[in-house]
Amino acid sequence: MTWISKRFDKTIREKGHYQWRFGDRNLELDWNLMVNLFDNHPMNKVGGNVTKMNYTLLQFERRPSAPKQLLNMVEQLKKKFHKNTISLICFGSFGKTAQSFNIHRDTMDVIYMQGLGEVDLSIWKWIGKDGIRLPDNIDHDRDTNVKQVFKKRFKKYDIIWIPRGTYHLIQPVGTRTGFSFGVEGDPDPSTYI
Numbered sequence: 001m002t003w004i005s006k007r008f009d010k011t012i013r014e015k016g017h018y019q020w021r022f023g024d025r026n027l028e029l030d031w032n033l034m035v036n037l038f039d040n041h042p043m044n045k046v047g048g049n050v051t052k053m054n055y056t057l058l059q060f061e062r063r064p065s066a067p068k069q070l071l072n073m074v075e076q077l078k079k080k081f082h083k084n085t086i087s088l089i090c091f092g093s094f095g096k097t098a099q100s101f102n103i104h105r106d107t108m109d110v111i112y113m114q115g116l117g118e119v120d121l122s123i124w125k126w127i128g129k130d131g132i133r134l135p136d137n138i139d140h141d142r143d144t145n146v147k148q149v150f151k152k153r154f155k156k157y158d159i160i161w162i163p164r165g166t167y168h169l170i171q172p173v174g175t176r177t178g179f180s181f182g183v184e185g186d187p188d189p190s191t192y193i
Helices: 008-014 031-040 068-080
Strands: 018-021 054-057 085-093 109-116 119-126 146-154 158-162 167-172 176-184
Touching: 008 158, 031 054, 031 085, 031 109, 068 085, 068 176, 109 119, 146 158
Parallel strands: none
Antiparallel strands: 018 158, 054 085, 085 176, 109 158, 109 176, 119 146, 119 167
């Protein structure tokens, strides 16, 4: 059974966001596994902001000890998006005071799957003046040029497709880990899916 929804292709073509739940029960995540992977990830591939109590494990798709089902998901995406490069980043944060990125947009299409813990995920729309170079990052507490158009509390195995260039915000609710599958580079998958 594939983990990609039947409405997925239409969503990509229309450049909309689409949310669904990963239904394969073979993916069993637990904190012991994730903390062990975090503790043993190569230091030159660990990013994030220590003062924000978050971490970013880059090139997670190259890690043989990553959960097998996640690696299988990467392989399925490579077949689906055969004209693009597929990446996998593991994000996480510790504690209720952890912070994530501001509202931002990525240059790649992203499939975000919540692993353990919970986050509030929101999609934002630029409502400022046309014709200016749009910022890549926005402080949602100060900037009035964006409007929230979607918000949901994401729990274990909830998934969302976020087209490249879409402003979004992920706010941790407590200790959490999540996975960002990137559909990188040209062409834009909406042109061939």
